[in-house]
Amino acid sequence: MPPEDPPAEGNLIYRQSIWTRATHWIWAICLFFLVLTGLQIFNAYPKLEIGIESGFEYDNAVFEIGARRIDDELQGYTRLFSQEFDTTGMLGVSNGEPRAFPAAVTIPSTRSLATGRVIHFFFAWVLVGTLAIWFIASLLNGHLHDLLPRGAGFRALGRDIADHARLRFHHGRTYGALQKLSYAGVMFVLMPLMILTGLSMSPWFNAVAPWLLDLFGGRPTARTLHFLVMLLLVGFFAVHILMVLASGPLNALRSMLTGWYRIDPAPEADAASPDRKED
Numbered sequence: 193m194p195p196e197d198p199p200a201e202g203n204l205i206y207r208q209s210i211w212t213r214a215t216h217w218i219w220a221i222c223l224f225f226l227v228l229t230g231l232q233i234f235n236a237y238p239k240l241e242i243g244i245e246s247g248f249e250y251d252n253a254v255f256e257i258g259a260r261r262i263d264d265e266l267q268g269y270t271r272l273f274s275q276e277f278d279t280t281g282m283l284g285v286s287n288g289e290p291r292a293f294p295a296a297v298t299i300p301s302t303r304s305l306a307t308g309r310v311i312h313f314f315f316a317w318v319l320v321g322t323l324a325i326w327f328i329a330s331l332l333n334g335h336l337h338d339l340l341p342r343g344a345g346f347r348a349l350g351r352d353i354a355d356h357a358r359l360r361f362h363h364g365r366t367y368g369a370l371q372k373l374s375y376a377g378v379m380f381v382l383m384p385l386m387i388l389t390g391l392s393m394s395p396w397f398n399a400v401a402p403w404l405l406d407l408f409g410g411r412p413t414a415r416t417l418h419f420l421v422m423l424l425l426v427g428f429f430a431v432h433i434l435m436v437l438a439s440g441p442l443n444a445l446r447s448m449l450t451g452w453y454r455i456d457p458a459p460e461a462d463a464a465s466p467d468r469k470e471d
């Protein structure tokens with residue numbers, strides 16, 4: 193529930209509930225640890241494959257990071273399908289040592305698959321719990337309804353994309369069409385895919401629901417999809433931060449910290465969200 197007395201500063205509205213705000217920051221922390229421990233786990237077997245099985249006798253890698261010795265020098269390489277790139281110093285070899293992802297982007301920074309896995313699974317369950325809380329709260333307080341672009345919101349998509357390209361941002365009562373689409377894509381496509389591909393690699397879950405691994409076409413394929421979804425989430429995060437910075441970081445951050453958001457004076461606020469709800 194919004195506090196009784198809004199700040200006496202004109203067109204500030206209470207836009208983000210405590211559930212939206214608290215869960216958002218918890219999953220931001222979770223994703224930070226999940227990505228960096230995930231890279232530690234990847235380093236233990238730095239290959240992504242497609243298929244039901246993998247091993248020495250298979251040649252089904254679509255991505256690989258490795259190291260080889262040439263004339264007494266270690267060379268790092270990254271292979272994507274049949275294309276190979278020299279990535280010495282970044283991927284494959286860093287600080288003179290063979291290592292897929294460098295120490296700077298793994299947790300822990302030293303090589304420890306066991307520690308990486310413990311931290312990864314801990315934050316994975318915190319993320320699942322937080323997403324469940326977000327989903328139930330958003331269903332009950334109507335936020336879910338606000339997040340799904342429909343009708344006039346969809347029709348405004350073209351104009352919204354053009355406005356974003358010209359760095360013209362509207363500040364309405366609810367998110368714009370493009371924002372809704374990207375947030376809905378994260379919450380209803382990427383996050384569920386991340387969790388399902390993760391679960392399908394867990395031996396206990398295979399015993400409970402073997403069909404899930406079959407659905408993803410085997411463990412190597414599920415692992416590759418899990419990695420791909422991670423890349424998409426990292427890509428979303430980079431654009432997300434750029435958009436927050438470009439659209440007015442103080443206003444956006446205030447809304448995600450206190451709930452209060454300054455909207456444009458009418459009629460521009462109306463034009464931004466034709467399908468907005470009146471609070």
Ligand code: HEM
Nearest residue numbers: 212216219220223375378379425429432436444445447448
């Ligand atoms: C430190 C990093 C982050 C910052 C500063 C940040 C900032 C923000 C802000 C200011 C908003 C509100 C935007 C608005 O009102 O127009 C927002 C919403 C959102 N952010 Fe982030 N964010 C961060 C990390 C992340 C991460 C890692 C994800 C997930 C991959 C994420 C996903 C979302 C989603 C889905 C929403 C909409 C939430 C809802 O309405 O329920 N954010 N973020």
